[in-house]
Amino acid sequence: MSSPNGTQAIDRAAMLLAQVVHGSEPVSFTELTAACGLAKSTTSRLLMALERHQLVRRDSDGRFWPGELFVRYAWRGTAGAHLVAVAQPFLDQLGEQTSETINLGVATGGADGGRAGRDRAAGLANAGVTARAGGGGAGSDVGASAASISAGDMMVTQIAQVNSRYMIGGTNWVGLAVPLHCSALGKVLLAFGGAAMPSEPFEARTPHTITTRAALSAELGAVRDRGYAVTDEELEPGLVAVAAPVFAGGLTAIAAISVSAPASRLTADLIPVTAARCVAVASALSATLGGPSGLDRSRGTTAA
Amino acid sequence: MSSPNGTQAIDRAAMLLAQVVHGSEPVSFTELTAACGLAKSTTSRLLMALERHQLVRRDSDGRFWPGELFVRYAWRGTAGAHLVAVAQPFLDQLGEQTSETINLGVATGGADGGRAGRDRAAGLANAGVTARAGGGGAGSDVGASAASISAGDMMVTQIAQVNSRYMIGGTNWVGLAVPLHCSALGKVLLAFGGAAMPSEPFEARTPHTITTRAALSAELGAVRDRGYAVTDEELEPGLVAVAAPVFAGGLTAIAAISVSAPASRLTADLIPVTAARCVAVASALSATLGGPSGLDRSRGTTAA
DNA sequence: AACTAGGTTCCGGAATATGGAACTATCTCC
């Protein structure tokens, strides 16, 4: 009835799995039965099967975490490539809409920089919690002294690109890292928690570059309000760009999507509509990645 | 018969999923039916169910990749914490065996450093391949110019710890980053591809610190041969440590586990046996994460 | 146009998953 596909068991198991992987908190057996509306016995059987296959893991409190298969995948080093693969159709779509250069960027660098830094930060922040899972010995000191690491600023690296259809447009920027304070991608990551504030002084790439922390903070507030960032000849003379954040189920942006064009084409009147398209596409990607769509970040738990 | 648990469908689906996530290459439908020994119709039904739930993804060639749920998880930022959680029981075990300070370390930092750097590197290296998945527009330039990013050396950051049982032992090093060339964790990461070679000159932390690239290269060769690294008062006078690599299904170490002690306790005669324990535990963790156990890295595909 | 490869849909049959109830283990409160 509910599954006209002949895959009821798998649909249910996948539902459980999604619940476990989705939430940042570990989930209890009872919460899962309730959330998925399954009988206790069924839930138990399914979860034990998932655990057997390392798709979920149980801590000593009996709560469920994403299993070893997920951890392995995350550390395998292919997640970056897969983000590009997942994002590509979205970037293509934006490219078709705008005809301009589209980029996907992530934070990198810093002494404890980029994704590594955020992983580590999250790891350390949660370590007090997660250590409990160990069950046994001395894990209690874990979690102290996390904040002291920092030197060298983060940058934003462009990891995928769709080329402009015009003859004048962005060259190939894939692999290129640029400062956060003067790029649209960077401003978005800063505004939405995807990167740490760089240290002063800010390099003045052009006469329009924002060079003070106060001015940048104000700008980031505006970015949060609008939901997108703009750089108007702040990185390179004649280059205008807009960017919007990509989320993956968390509160912080994991990446950003930008549209870049010569100032002569991306004029002031065109910026809002272009930015809106950029935001829409970034939101769609976020939704695909399980994040809250756009700026509508409010829900707590999933209902039945 | 095969599944005495009443979860045949899920066992089979999990088997398919493991095949897809395990391999670094995308897997074709036919390969999956063969590898799992299932009927075409069954495989088709199961895979469609998995795809519906974003557990696998199909590219334009019809081959299967890990799904959005995995990508989302990997970028959610909790993978670091979960590595700690998964590793903790192993670290505890090693702590009980040795009574000394145990650490789990990962590479961080560098201008394109740590995990971020490796993700990016992998992403860029594979982008030519994965971009095809996009189906549509201009992805062909993607993949060029990857190698040019580097400035500032990587370090190794300790992300979990088990304390020594002795009164004299390691203080809390969680969150602390140390140079690669003079730490056992760092040497292991360097030897097994988990970190990039630092630039000269190497800081001489003690009179025993290795300070030349040639000497370090030779040492790393020895580390690869032995399967573990030793630092004998090279980081701090009186501090001796051994470390072994952790793999997660790839060729490069994702982390390392170390045993640290005062030189007076971890004497030359004790080093081999302690190192052997460290290697055994690191291999066990690698196995849990799906990596080849220890140094025995040879198999290609999984058999039936 | 016929053939092959790769994959999906259909359908009857029966193996398999289901869920209520019984059971065990752990807390909590009196």
Added chain:
DNA sequence: GGAGATAGTTCCATATTCCGGAACCTAGTT
């Protein structure tokens, strides 16, 4: 310390759900 509540697993008869062979479809090849 015993009764009761809470959390989760095992059991078992039932029929629902999944299985797999065969037909079918779509592209690419000769």
